[in-house]
Amino acid sequence: MPNSSTDWEDVHPTHRYAAEIVTGLRPSCKMERLACARHLNDLRRQATDDFPYVFDESRANRIFDWFERCCRHVRGPFSGELIELAPFQKFDLGSIFGWVHVESGKRRFKKAFNMRARGNVKSTEMSGLALYGMCGDCVYPPGNPSYKRYEDSPEVECAAVDKGQAKRVWGDAQEMGKKSLEILKRLRIKRTYIEHATRGGWLRPLSKDTKNKDSGAPCIVIIDEYHAHPSSEIHDVLYSGFGKRLQSLMLIISTAGKDAENSPCKQEYDARCKMLAGDIPMDETYFVMIRELDKGDDPHDETVWVKANPILQEDNEYAQELFRQIRAEHDDAYNTGDHAKIREWLTKRVNLWQSDSENKYMSGIMDRWKKLGIPRKEFLELVRGRECWNGEDLSKNTDLTAAGFVFKLDDGRYAVTAHGFMPENTATKHEHSDRVPYRAWAADGWCKLTKGDVTDDNFIKDHIHQKEQEEGWKVKEICYDPYGARQFANDMTSKGYVCVEIRQGAQTLSEPTKKFRELVLQERIVHDGSPLLTWCLSNAVEIIDSNGNIKLSKKHKDDSQRIDLIAAIINAMVRAVLSPEELDLNKHILSDDFSF
Known part of the structure; x- marks a missing residue:
């Protein structure tokens, strides 16, 4: 030196x-x-x-x-x-x-x-x-x-x-x-x-x-x-x-x-x-x-701003004017309490990443969700032989479809897991469009790539049967989105399952959707660390109606940031959060009058 x-x-x-x-x-x-x-x-x-x-x-x-x-x-x-x-x-x-x-x-x-x-x-x-x-x-x-x-x-x-x-x-x-x-x-x-x-x-x-x-x-x-x-x-x-x-x-x-x-x-x-x-x-x-x-x-400490703004070390007119502008924007944002201005200042003036503000369902609490994950082997031991609610989100059979499971634990917590299904012939295309590693996730057992160009519902039926036989899960009800799943529900009903139609309006979905987030905040939920489920959860945007009811959606109709696995879990949560008395009184969820 x-x-x-x-x-x-x-x-x-x-x-x-x-x-x-x-x-x-x-x-x-x-x-x-x-x-x-x-x-x-x-x-x-x-x-x-x-x-x-x-x-x-x-x-x-x-x-x-x-x-x-x-x-x-x-x-x-x-x-x-x-x-x-x-x-x-x-x-x-x-x-x-x-x-x-x-x-x-x-x-x-x-x-x-x-x-x-x-x-x-x-x-x-x-x-x-x-x-x-x-x-x-x-x-x-x-x-x-x-x-x-x-x-x-x-x-x-x-x-x-x-x-x-x-x-x-x-x-x-x-x-x-x-x-x-x-x-x-x-x-x-x-x-x-x-x-x-x-x-x-x-x-x-x-x-x-x-x-x-x-x-x-x-x-x-x-x-x-x-x-x-x-x-x-x-x-x-x-x-x-x-x-x-x-x-x-x-x-x-x-x-x-x-x-x-x-x-x-x-x-x-x-x-x-x-x-x-x-x-x-x-x-x-x-x-x-x-x-x-x-x-x-x-x-708020002006002496640290130089870390993100190296030009402030220069002794010239431009650096001095930039410092004054950063200070002015800081004071305006924080004095008015304008959340959008504060976020803009933090990202652009001191280079700090912020969570998405576009009504993200889990904005600011994804880290807490991740901490609630436990190893998959430990999760399976936790829920072995237990009663559960199955939720289905079958959507287009050429895209990602999902089966979710919700368990009530003895200590008042809920355990959740979900599995994805995607046609093998479209997996490469979706890896490019969705920018996530479906093939790697399939190799690790978080989803299944089904043969051909479409996902046959039989793969999902087999997955439910497999979990019942290998893990002893007792499926109390199958909760399904009626869009594209009526035949699936008829087939499962004929095999002795109780199938409940979950209409997709806000009046049905709002309470369990809010409940799920509350459980995360209260650390009363546990999951198996599925990266596919975590990705879907991070993508979910909440839509709010004039009465304060919410439901989950993607940002845009054709968005490749998919939410299928969390949608399946929410379908199951509709029934899982009800008391035994409420379940007996309301065997089926009726159609909502409300729509967005």
């Missing part, structure tokens, strides 16, 4: 920033410290048998020079001026572009995941990188700057969830290019397209509406505001195009979002946090930088 200011001046900016973070000279969050510690550790082991990469300062300096000699700000107080990279940017960019393979000189990192709060020049940075991908990106062996290999027909994709957002980075790149003579002499920049003057290719905006998303061979992919993406479709399609170029790079950049239970960005965030923490193996080709408030930080 350098011992004097002179020594510090001799240290490359990328290494110096990492050392300042790790030693506490700069304020930072846990994830940033882990990322910087990773960099310093890699320096110690570079060019070894187990780590065939080296940090090439000339490659890092090349990206610095690109920004500071060719790229100009397109908005704000510095509009028109050449960009001067902040220390945190030199760490991020230096790491991504400075690490190369010791022999080939190809870039080490294939993907970069970067999260920081709004206002920290993400769009400006991405626009400059998009232009670099068109003009200056190249491969050359370390120590041999005289040889450079550029890509013919470079392809740079500015991807976002919709056209407007995709054009934000693309439009900034267009304006940035127009302001630079160095860039203009290399690119043709027109109103509707950007291409290299001699090597062709394209720099284009891309969204889910873009045709031929999977027809390219991208050099650089920028995925902007990944938190807004409802699925990983764009990410997956573009990443599948890698391998056709010398050193393709995907740059994922985002703030936190408000759908912490289902967002592909949150799933990526969770995985990268685990990677930096050492909980899962390190991917040596994946750069990660997450700047956020730490757990336990007081969001």
Whole structure:
């Protein structure tokens, strides 16, 4: 470690920033410290048998020079001026572009995941990188700057969830290019397209509406505001195009979002946090930088805001104005008590994930539900030989269908479990559309993939019989949604089961739906930890009528975030929560007059 200011001046900016973070000279969050510690550790082991990469300062300096000699700000107080990279940017960019393979000189990192709060020049940075991908990106062996290999027909994709957002980075790149003579002499920049003057290719905006998303061979992919993406479709399609170029790079950049239970960005965030923490193996080709408030930080403490807003460390007009704006938005949100404004401030200004606010049934209590799970073997022992109510949600027999079971325990708790069924021939399609691992769940016994293109009701009947024979379950009633299940009910009635039709109106479903949530809050429910059931529960949205009655639904009619397993359990709960006297008086649930 350098011992004097002179020594510090001799240290490359990328290494110096990492050392300042790790030693506490700069304020930072846990994830940033882990990322910087990773960099310093890699320096110690570079060019070894187990780590065939080296940090090439000339490659890092090349990206610095690109920004500071060719790229100009397109908005704000510095509009028109050449960009001067902040220390945190030199760490991020230096790491991504400075690490190369010791022999080939190809870039080490294939993907970069970067999260920081709004206002920290993400769009400006991405626009400059998009232009670099068109003009200056190249491969050359370390120590041999005289040889450079550029890509013919470079392809740079500015991807976002919709056209407007995709054009934000693309439009900034267009304006940035127009302001630079160095860039203009290399690119043709027109109103509707950007291409290299001699090597062709394209720099284009891309969204889910873009045709031929999977027809390219991208050099650089920028995925902007990944938190807004409802699925990983764009990410997956573009990443599948890698391998056709010398050193393709995907740059994922985002703030936190408000759908912490289902967002592909949150799933990526969770995985990268685990990677930096050492909980899962390190991917040596994946750069990660997450700047956020730490757990336990007081969001009202202005001194911690810099953790998510590294640009606040800069002593300039922009940083001062950003701080004033963050403070103003904070005061407005908390002084008015406006929940929507508070959530917006927490996600955008201090980079903290929030649960989905769109009437999520289990909003804020999914962690409590997960804690109530016990090992499957222990669950089966708990309910062995017990009486239960079976709930059915048969829906379309080409999609997911479900059988749920509810047990009343002697101590006043309820035990619940559910099993899914899906046609084997459609499982792959649904894995892509639903973004969940049905085949892996089937292998672990949480669902069954039935042969063919549809799920025959006989598989569900067999599952009920199997549980009766193997576990001694005593099915008191079969509670079914009449839509698509009348024949199933007739067949089971003929075999001696008591089948109860559960109409799907709010007057029937509201009380058991509210009761289920109360049981979770009171920790009076136990389940077997099924990831499929947990996924369905996290997807459920509650619809409220004018009388305060609720029922569960998906966000949208054709949504792939399915709720079938919890719907089956709620059907069973309709009867399970009744007293013995109420059950005798009301053998069948009649049709509701109310409908949404």
